[in-house]
Each structure stands twice: as structure tokens, then as C-alpha cells.
Amino acid sequence: MARLLGSTRINVAATSPPYADRRRYDQASDFKPIAPAEYVDWFAPVAANVRRHLAADGSWFVNIRAGAEGGERELYVYDLVIAHKRRWGWAFVEDLLWTRPGLPGTWPNRFKNGHEGIYQFAPSPQIKFRPEHVSYESSGARVYSPERHFGFSKDGYEERGEKQHVEGIARPSNVITTPAGAGAGLTGLHPAEFPTAVPRFLILAYSDEGDVVFDPFAGSGTTLVAAEQTGRAGYGMELSPRYAAIILERLAGLGLVPRLDGAPEGSGHRPYGVLVACASEAEQARVHQQLVARGLDCRPLEG
Ligand SMILES: C[S@@+](CC[C@H](N)C(=O)[O-])C[C@H]1O[C@@H](n2cnc3c(N)ncnc32)[C@H](O)[C@@H]1O
Numbered sequence: 001m002a003r004l005l006g007s008t009r010i011n012v013a014a015t016s017p018p019y020a021d022r023r024r025y026d027q028a029s030d031f032k033p034i035a036p037a038e039y040v041d042w043f044a045p046v047a048a049n050v051r052r053h054l055a056a057d058g059s060w061f062v063n064i065r066a067g068a069e070g071g072e073r074e075l076y077v078y079d080l081v082i083a084h085k086r087r088w089g090w091a092f093v094e095d096l097l098w099t100r101p102g103l104p105g106t107w108p109n110r111f112k113n114g115h116e117g118i119y120q121f122a123p124s125p126q127i128k129f130r131p132e133h134v135s136y137e138s139s140g141a142r143v144y145s146p147e148r149h150f151g152f153s154k155d156g157y158e159e160r161g162e163k164q165h166v167e168g169i170a171r172p173s174n175v176i177t178t179p180a181g182a183g184a185g186l187t188g189l190h191p192a193e194f195p196t197a198v199p200r201f202l203i204l205a206y207s208d209e210g211d212v213v214f215d216p217f218a219g220s221g222t223t224l225v226a227a228e229q230t231g232r233a234g235y236g237m238e239l240s241p242r243y244a245a246i247i248l249e250r251l252a253g254l255g256l257v258p259r260l261d262g263a264p265e266g267s268g269h270r271p272y273g274v275l276v277a278c279a280s281e282a283e284q285a286r287v288h289q290q291l292v293a294r295g296l297d298c299r300p301l302e303g
Helices: 036-053 076-087 197-206 222-229 241-253 281-293
Strands: 010-015 054-064 091-099 115-122 136-142 150-153 156-159 165-170 175-177 212-215 233-238 273-276
Touching: 010 036, 010 197, 036 054, 036 076, 054 076, 054 091, 054 197, 076 091, 076 115, 091 197, 175 197, 197 212, 197 222, 212 222, 222 233, 222 241, 233 241, 241 281
Parallel strands: 010 054, 010 212, 091 175, 212 233, 233 273
Antiparallel strands: 054 115, 091 115, 136 165, 150 156
């Protein structure tokens, strides 16, 4: 990460990491499925690196969903959330959801899955928060002000202050509904893509134009695409050269010139980088050749 980002501070880090041992991703890559019992320890350096490069008011979003084994949900996702807070000292700001169609199926003791969790961590609860970027026009909008606070009392629902529904701007909830079909923006080239609407919402709601977005498990580059579409600089890391090539092609399709050291002077392009993890220089040379052979503008990092 230090080689990719230097002293650049991340405003929004958002990812969908490997789902432990549930998926194999690109079998030609060096990915080794992670046993659920080892997941938290495996994840520790990822969280630490993100923390090192995150802005003081930045947010770190982890989209993950535990599988079920023997009729019970695995617990490693909850362990991961608790480790962020209790072991690694993050503030646990929020848990959001995104809705997904869910694969049909009949299980003996549960329904098909219709959602995924997104856990939000930050160095402190004083985060950059931009609800106005994701708010929408509504005839039932409420008036928000410090004096008008709505909340629950011990006896049930209580509204303090005068209730007001007006024609105006409403805030969304913490459930991100994603469009199905072509609107989801999926390439179909990666086995675990999330819809562009997921990172787009997180980027808009927690950063400003010109800010920096990072995805350590970039996959097909959905987060980087959303960063570009919303006017943020995107940086990502991906283990598989095949998926890295998909990212570069997607970004090239948006008119970006892939560069690892920032945009060329006066080009009007925002900087972005995609780093492919390589175990050795020989491996790096091989990956580089593969990407160049696909006609992509990329080069190995020096040093
Ligand atoms: C759940 S997928 C991410 C999918 C992504 N959100 C998208 O929309 O395409 C996880 C990705 O992490 C990658 N990966 C696994 N281990 C990695 C590592 N150590 N460093 C970087 N990427 C890794 C896998 O190759 C896979 O593409």
C-alpha cells in the first residue's frame, strides 16, 4: 500500500474481501482460501494498512456475508467486526446493508439470502458525512434541525419537537437497494462482483469530489469505476492478473490512462493505480508481460 499510495490519504476505503473459504476466485492466481477460524488473523494486516493510510475523518467499509455450515451461520464475520473494535481500536460507526436478489434454493432451515452486510469502521466517530449527496426529492420529507430530533423512548416511539412532513429532500436509510439486471453495472467477468450502486453510495455519502477512494480487494474494479464516475481518484489492489486486466480495461473504457504515479501534467485525467501483488521479480515480469500483451498501458513498480 505504501508503494501504491505514498503519502496520499484515503477518504473512503471500501471493499468486499474474500469470503473465507467460500470462493476460489481466479484459480490461476496465488489465492489460498482462508479457514474461517483463521480469518481474523489473516485480516489483521489489511485493516492495519488501511488504518495507516486513512484520513483522520475517513471511513473503512467491509462488505462481507458469512456462509452457513451444518445448518448454522458461521461466526467469523462477527469476530471480524469485534476485532476491529476491541483488538484493533477502530470506532464501529455503522452497519449498513445492501439488498441482493439472492440465488433461488430450498434449504432445510433458512430462506434464500436477500442481503449483505457492510460494516463501517473509522479512526473516530467524527467522520466526513455527506447525507446531502445521497438525499432525494420526496413529498414526505422531514425537517431536520438540531431542535427537531426524532427518537425512541423507553415506552415506544416518541417524537421530540414538532413533526413536519414537507415537499423537500429526504435522507435515505442505511439499506442500499441495488438495481437488478443491466442497471446493476456488472461485467459478468468476475464471480463475486457487487453492483456499482454499493460503492457509489458509500463514496458519495462519505466523501467529496476530488477525494481518494481505495479498494484492497478490487476484483473487477467496481469500486474504482464508482470512484471515477463520482469524480474521486481510485486506487486498488488485486491479486489476480486476470482480474487486474479486467480493471484496467474497464477504466480504459471510461477514458482513463492507467498510471501508477499519478496523472500526467495537464492531461485532465484523475490519478489511479492498480497494484497486482507478486511474490517475486520473475512473477512481476510475467504479470507485466501478460498485461502488456493485452495492449494495456501498465508497468512494473520500481523498488
Ligand atoms: C469478493 S472479490 C471482490 C469483488 C469486487 N468487489 C468486484 O465488484 O469485482 C475478492 C477479490 O480479492 C482478491 N484477492 C484475494 N486475496 C488477495 C490479496 N491477498 N491481495 C489482493 N487481492 C486479493 C480475489 O482475487 C478477488 O478478486
